[in-house]
Amino acid sequence: LTNLRLIAGNACQLSAVVTHADLIVLQNVLLDLTGADTALMWGYKRRELSCNEEQWQQLMSRFEEAERQGYREFLRVAKPGWVVAFYRDGFLQETRKKNLSAEGVDLAKVKKRSLLYNNSDPWEAYIISNS
Secondary structure, three states: OOOOOOOOOOHHHHHHOOOOOOEEEEOOOOOOOOOHHHHHHHHHHOOOOOOOHHHHHHHHHHHHHHHHHHHHHHHHHOOOEEEEEEEOOOOOOHHHHHHHHHOOOOHHHEEEEEEEEOOOEEEEEEEEEEO
């Protein structure tokens, strides 16, 4: 493949880096608007920083907003095109269904393919047609 590129940068600002892609592949992409929330999350998880339930919920809310912004960018750049996302824990949870629908994605066009690695590590590929 001569036109395949790996691009580094903040996925929440993808359209500033690339104007169009036929295919966007997402695997282990952490969406964070600034990068600061990832460091904060690790500080909480490692118990280097303390947080109460309200602070944790605010952090999770910012990650959800980053995910909405990320998918908005993926769908902007891959129009027309496809977005392929790999997940272990499912993808079409109610929040994502709502967010994708709000961005104009026909959920009937989202195809799921089950994958297995080493017969014990189930993954699912979700192929979003964005035409």
